[in-house]
Amino acid sequence: MASVQFDTVIVGAGSAGCVLANRLSADPAHRVCLVEAGPEDRSPLIHIPAGILGTLPRRQVNWAFATEPQPGLGGRRGYQPRGRVLGGSSSINAMIYMRGHRSDYDDWAALGNPGWAYSDVLPVFRRSEDQQRGADAWHGIGGELPVADLASPAVASGAFVESAVRAGLKRNPDFNGASQDGAGLYQVTQRRGRRCSATVAFLRPVLARPNLAVLTGRHATRIVFEGGRATGVEVVGPGGTARIGATRELILSAGVFGSPQLLLLSGVGPRKELERHGIAVRHELPGVGANLADHVDLALVYRSDDARLMGITARTALRALAGYFEWRNRGTGILTTNFAEAGAFLRTREGLARPDVQLHFVVGLVDDHARKLHYGYGVSCHVAVLRPKSRGRVGLQSADPRAAPRIDPAFLAEADDLATLVAGVRRAREIMEGAPLAPHRGAELFTEGTGDEALVAQIRRRADTIYHPVGTCRMGSDAMSVVDATLRVHGIEGLSVVDASVMPTLVGGNTNAPTVMIAEKAALERA
Numbered sequence: 001m002a003s004v005q006f007d008t009v010i011v012g013a014g015s016a017g018c019v020l021a022n023r024l025s026a027d028p029a030h031r032v033c034l035v036e037a038g039p040e041d042r043s044p045l046i047h048i049p050a051g052i053l054g055t056l057p058r059r060q061v062n063w064a065f066a067t068e069p070q071p072g073l074g075g076r077r078g079y080q081p082r083g084r085v086l087g088g089s090s091s092i093n094a095m096i097y098m099r100g101h102r103s104d105y106d107d108w109a110a111l112g113n114p115g116w117a118y119s120d121v122l123p124v125f126r127r128s129e130d131q132q133r134g135a136d137a138w139h140g141i142g143g144e145l146p147v148a149d150l151a152s153p154a155v156a157s158g159a160f161v162e163s164a165v166r167a168g169l170k171r172n173p174d175f176n177g178a179s180q181d182g183a184g185l186y187q188v189t190q191r192r193g194r195r196c197s198a199t200v201a202f203l204r205p206v207l208a209r210p211n212l213a214v215l216t217g218r219h220a221t222r223i224v225f226e227g228g229r230a231t232g233v234e235v236v237g238p239g240g241t242a243r244i245g246a247t248r249e250l251i252l253s254a255g256v257f258g259s260p261q262l263l264l265l266s267g268v269g270p271r272k273e274l275e276r277h278g279i280a281v282r283h284e285l286p287g288v289g290a291n292l293a294d295h296v297d298l299a300l301v302y303r304s305d306d307a308r309l310m311g312i313t314a315r316t317a318l319r320a321l322a323g324y325f326e327w328r329n330r331g332t333g334i335l336t337t338n339f340a341e342a343g344a345f346l347r348t349r350e351g352l353a354r355p356d357v358q359l360h361f362v363v364g365l366v367d368d369h370a371r372k373l374h375y376g377y378g379v380s381c382h383v384a385v386l387r388p389k390s391r392g393r394v395g396l397q398s399a400d401p402r403a404a405p406r407i408d409p410a411f412l413a414e415a416d417d418l419a420t421l422v423a424g425v426r427r428a429r430e431i432m433e434g435a436p437l438a439p440h441r442g443a444e445l446f447t448e449g450t451g452d453e454a455l456v457a458q459i460r461r462r463a464d465t466i467y468h469p470v471g472t473c474r475m476g477s478d479a480m481s482v483v484d485a486t487l488r489v490h491g492i493e494g495l496s497v498v499d500a501s502v503m504p505t506l507v508g509g510n511t512n513a514p515t516v517m518i519a520e521k522a523a524l525e526r527a
């Protein structure tokens with residue numbers, strides 16, 4: 001078997017892996033290898049923001065996982081897209097830059113993770129950031145990750161914000177600033193109207209470093225151990241099976257599904273799960289795969305006569321063609337849309353200390369993750385429960401590393417999550433039916449009445465993820481945690497997990513910026 005040796009090997013070139021590869025290889029004496037199962041990020045659908053309509057529903061650069069049947073969703077299987085390409089999910093996400101609520105990080109610290117309070121992580125967020133509006137107490141400039149205002153937001157997105165303000169929400173021009181509450185346009189990780197994935201931001205600028213190797217098309221199948229130490233990883237690629245040695249550290253950044261799967265395949269996890277698949281127990285760690293949390297979401301969908309929106313129509317096709325040249329030459333126009341252009345954070349009950357629901361206003365008609373297309377124009381409003389109480393798990397379907405992991409988000413297993421979603425949908429509908437949106441909104445699709453029963457029935461029939469699963473290799477110091485506050489795996493030398501899976505609780509917001517921050521912090525820790 002072919003074998004090569006590095007100081008540090010990182011598995012997974014997603015949001016976290018690309019940041020780590022950049023930071024760790026900054027020391028020319030440190031030999032770093034980044035291993036990615038997917039291909040290079042050549043597809044134009046990745047770099048043209050509106051191309052998400054092509055990458056989200058298809059498999060080319062997307063693992064496109066299906067969940068176990070979800071009792072909370074009427075027995076349906078949910079859809080879990082994840083990037084399978086350089087940049088990982090940051091190459092197929094909606095580009096919204098959002099850190100979550102400051103108290104989320106104080107919660108992490110209070111759960112026994114020193115160094116993760118908001119005051120600790122704020123400088124780390126600022127370190128990676130290049131804020132278009134300039135630096136202030138919350139934002140940084142000069143970092144690798146551009147945070148920009150949308151180049152050409154739709155008129156309807158502004159109308160959504162107006163309608164939310166009329167419904168009683170405050171106008172919020174910066175969800176990542178002094179306060180998260182209110183409605184506004186989202187900022188995005190784009191530069192001159194192009195997607196700026198973790199690869200574009202962090203990896204491309206350092207590809208020429210002689211001490212950094214980036215291997216695409218290599219699927220990691222097993223961690224290699226010597227005694228109680230991880231010493232490398234086995235990968236399957238074009239040349240067959242190879243072994244990549246790590247003399248200092250093996251870092252798993254394979255994401256919320258990939259990292260626990262690789263640990264389980266290597267005999268690290270709950271004994272029962274390993275034994276069920278005939279895998280020898282190398283190190284019993286009951287928390288591997290547990291604690292899966294995700295934002296459950298329902299999209300309200302409306303038809304529209306507003307031909308300035310994105311639709312499946314001949315007119316949109318012609319505008320997209322002209323828009324291509326505008327995008328290429330000036331970085332503006334309809335192809336710069338991330339679709340989810342505006343949003344809001346709101347509290348569904350009196351007495352809550354922070355928002356419990358997030359809205360994403362979308363300038364198109366969203367049905368089943370764009371897997372079902374409808375002719376014509378429309379607008380949608382996603383309603384997500386920010387801190388669901390339900391916890392699911394990731395396990396194995398089989399000991400074959402090529403098989404997809406077994407994913408059970410346990411959506412709506414806790415009654416409180418359903419109650420929050422119902423309350424959030426009612427508030428969202430009020431905003432969507434407000435006067436400022438009237439010129440952009442027609443009849444609502446998928447409704448069968450407005451009573452609670454009809455709404456719950458619709459939720460069971462149509463709700464699913466808004467793409468923020470986390471927590472399956474939770475950081476902490478108790479028996480169910482997988483990594484410590486420095487992200488090193490409990491009980492094994494030379495092995496760490498650095499990606500969205502280490503979050504102890506789900507943040508109240510989108511998860512890309514928090515994952516970038518986690519990797520920045522891990523790199524600082526290892527400098």
Ligand SMILES: Cc1cc2nc3c(=O)[nH]c(=O)nc-3n(C[C@H](O)[C@H](O)[C@H](O)COP(=O)(O)OP(=O)(O)OC[C@H]3O[C@@H](n4cnc5c(N)ncnc54)[C@H](O)[C@@H]3O)c2cc1C
Pocket residue numbers: 011012013014015016017035036037038056081082083084085086087088089090092093094095096097098218219220221253254255256258259262466467468469499500501510511512513515
């Ligand atoms: C459709 C969609 C829309 C989203 N929208 C937003 C948004 O607008 N804003 C936001 O903040 N967040 C958004 N998110 C979430 C955000 O992108 C993710 O939380 C974040 O990218 C997770 O980063 P990660 O490093 O943990 O994992 P990933 O970025 O998923 O990276 C994991 C990498 O590991 C690779 N890998 C997995 N297994 C193996 C293996 N065995 N061997 C080798 N490589 C492997 C994968 O191919 C992948 O490249 C969205 C996500 C999706 C899917």
